[in-house]
Amino acid sequence: MTNPNLPSTVGVLGGGRMGAGIAHAFLIKGANVLVVERDEASAEAARERVEAAAARSIERGAVDGNLDEMVSRLNITVDYDDFKDRRLVVEAVPEDWDLKITSLRGIEERLADDAYLASNTSSLSVNGLARELKRPQNFLGLHFFNPVPASTLIEVVLGERTSPDLAAAAKRWVDALGKTAVVVNDAPGFASSRLGVAIALEAMRMVEEGVASPADIDNAMVLGYKHPTGPLRTTDIVGLDVRLGIAEYLQSTLGERFAPPQILKDKVARGELGRKTGKGFFDWAE
Numbered sequence: 233m234t235n236p237n238l239p240s241t242v243g244v245l246g247g248g249r250m251g252a253g254i255a256h257a258f259l260i261k262g263a264n265v266l267v268v269e270r271d272e273a274s275a276e277a278a279r280e281r282v283e284a285a286a287a288r289s290i291e292r293g294a295v296d297g298n299l300d301e302m303v304s305r306l307n308i309t310v311d312y313d314d315f316k317d318r319r320l321v322v323e324a325v326p327e328d329w330d331l332k333i334t335s336l337r338g339i340e341e342r343l344a345d346d347a348y349l350a351s352n353t354s355s356l357s358v359n360g361l362a363r364e365l366k367r368p369q370n371f372l373g374l375h376f377f378n379p380v381p382a383s384t385l386i387e388v389v390l391g392e393r394t395s396p397d398l399a400a401a402a403k404r405w406v407d408a409l410g411k412t413a414v415v416v417n418d419a420p421g422f423a424s425s426r427l428g429v430a431i432a433l434e435a436m437r438m439v440e441e442g443v444a445s446p447a448d449i450d451n452a453m454v455l456g457y458k459h460p461t462g463p464l465r466t467t468d469i470v471g472l473d474v475r476l477g478i479a480e481y482l483q484s485t486l487g488e489r490f491a492p493p494q495i496l497k498d499k500v501a502r503g504e505l506g507r508k509t510g511k512g513f514f515d516w517a518e
């Protein structure tokens with residue numbers, strides 16, 4: 233049965249890693265979900281991702297329900313016109329400004345005037361995106377974390393013109409998804425990337441200055457502050473190149489305190505990108 237705290241109809245643009253996770257999150261809580269992809273092959277891949285995630289949730293006992301019933305509430309197409317009856321659409325296409333703008337405008341022109349639109353952007357300005365839309369009051373950021381089923385955090389990113397009604401509704405939706413909302417006024421890096429990267433950059437400067445080894449620096453945070461993973465190991469998992477990109481962006485928007493340390497630039501230049509290349513601040517060869 234549809235959860236009264238969720239929009240009765242939900243749309244997701246892009247059924248990749250994040251979009252499929254977002255579709256799954258709404259589906260397992262009873263919503264009617266439409267995913268729109270760019271072509272038939274991507275639509276098929278998106279369907280497989282969402283259905284496999286739903287099946288896993290049922291197997292693990294994380295969700296009560298029947299897979300056939302869940303799948304009957306999932307529709308995957310390649311036609312933006314199918315968004316027209318959606319009460320909420322979450323955009324989850326790749327992180328490219330022009331693509332986001334074209335996609336968001338394409339969705340907005342099909343939605344009812346009182347329907348809501350969200351972007352899952354991890355770094356673009358919500359105010360900047362809102363300025364390109366006709367109804368900025370109906371738009372906000374919903375920053376889901378990867379992997380969506382295992383993550384309990386959603387950053388609700390409010391633009392200057394996001395309506396109070398939408399802000400309140402978004403918190404109800406996050407609750408109804410069984411996750412926790414962190415509400416952020418739009419700012420570079422939101423709350424999570426800004427703070428996570430700040431700690432990691434300081435940890436890198438400590439390695440550079442010979443204060444302690446990467447393992448000891450990480451243990452200081454894991455054992456002393458109960459972080460599940462230390463800042464340098466997290467950097468290895470995320471990718472040093474990804475973190476360098478975020479640091480450069482935050483440096484350009486928030487100032488020199490986010491300037492990437494030389495050790496990070498050198499490691500990226502040498503191809504030591506972390507887990508994916510077998511070496512970063514730690515050795516991952518095994």
Ligand SMILES: NC(=O)c1ccc[n+]([C@@H]2O[C@H](COP(=O)([O-])OP(=O)(O)OC[C@H]3O[C@@H](n4cnc5c(N)ncnc54)[C@H](O)[C@@H]3O)[C@@H](O)[C@H]2O)c1
Binds near residue numbers: 324377
């Ligand atoms: N991967 C992460 O860890 C993560 C975490 C939080 C937020 N994000 C953000 O989520 C968004 C999506 O990232 P992702 O990792 O899921 O990317 P992805 O490449 O896995 O998925 C993107 C999907 O969008 C589809 N697509 C591309 N152009 C399209 C179009 N014009 N119309 C419809 N579909 C289209 C692709 O076919 C693909 O399935 C990005 O903004 C990213 O910054 C990613």
